Amino acid sequence: MTTAPLASVLFVCVHNAGRSQMAAGFLAHLAGDRVEVRSAGSAPGREVNPAAVAAMAEAGIDISDQRPKILTLDAVRSSDYVITMGCGDACPYFPGKHYRDWTLDDPAGQGVEAVRPIRDEIERLVRDLLAELGIH
Numbered sequence: 001m002t003t004a005p006l007a008s009v010l011f012v013c014v015h016n017a018g019r020s021q022m023a024a025g026f027l028a029h030l031a032g033d034r035v036e037v038r039s040a041g042s043a044p045g046r047e048v049n050p051a052a053v054a055a056m057a058e059a060g061i062d063i064s065d066q067r068p069k070i071l072t073l074d075a076v077r078s079s080d081y082v083i084t085m086g087c088g089d090a091c092p093y094f095p096g097k098h099y100r101d102w103t104l105d106d107p108a109g110q111g112v113e114a115v116r117p118i119r120d121e122i123e124r125l126v127r128d129l130l131a132e133l134g135i136h
Helices: 019-034 050-058 073-077 112-133
Strands: 007-013 035-041 081-084 098-101
Touching: 007 019, 019 035, 019 050, 019 112, 050 112
Parallel strands: 007 035, 007 081, 081 098
Antiparallel strands: none
């Protein structure tokens, strides 16, 4: 018997190539099938930032198979939580959704050394979100 996820979370950043991909990776890893996880970007890049992939691999999470995706109204509409990370006005607002804005440095163009503290902050924020959702 399968159970429905407790929540659906959409992570959004401009390029969907670093911050949102790392957040989605952490949430999928930590919550498993208890949370439906999505990520998207208002202006998606061509590929996930290799430094973000390397930093996540150091944490034991493989995001190398992920690809940047365009933010759609349907993705926002079908999510319970929308976590933005610098997409500005491009993020649509729907009443009844839980919105959070995480202020994080942009890992674009950075090496893995600069991405590690961003990764660690994202992990902390994802763990806080899990606690808010009652998932431990």
